[in-house]
Amino acid sequence: MSSRSNMKFLYAGLVIALIIAVLAPFIASSDPDGLESAAEGVVSEEKLAEMEEAGSVFSSPMPDYAIEGMGKSGEVAAIVVGTLLVLGISYGLGKVIKK
Template sequence: MISILAPFLASSDPDGLESAAEKVISEDIFAELEEAEAAIESPLPDYSIEGKGKLGEIIAICLSTIGILVISFGLGKIIKA
């Protein structure tokens, strides 16, 4: 249920982690990091599917949540064995 409501309740303001990084890292280095190419491309950048609007965000969040649950369950089975 939270996955479905999240796109409508999420803040459009900058991320708290990003604002904290701006305070800790010098402005020049922070600008370089923002422009740097990602080491690994995200399969669902910004928790959205391009061109789908809010429905794409809902689908992306649900898929991500299910993916994390599957990975956690699998790791739990491996560790327990």
């Protein structure tokens, strides 16, 4: 494994990830996922409403991969930011923790 060709792999991976990030808001299905669908099927409406009410314990800056008031461009921006953030964190952690 040469480090130069592996940097090429990183750039190629990043390009693919960014293409997916830009396309996802337009082509991803907005149907509920498997867990949500299962919940709708097997949990009573009352309890679902209760769980909805409870919400989450942490207030995230970009909930549901969106930026308030920015529509699709905000969704693209959110997923691009997330992709770069994950890239940066994993690269940084790898560098810090490597032997």
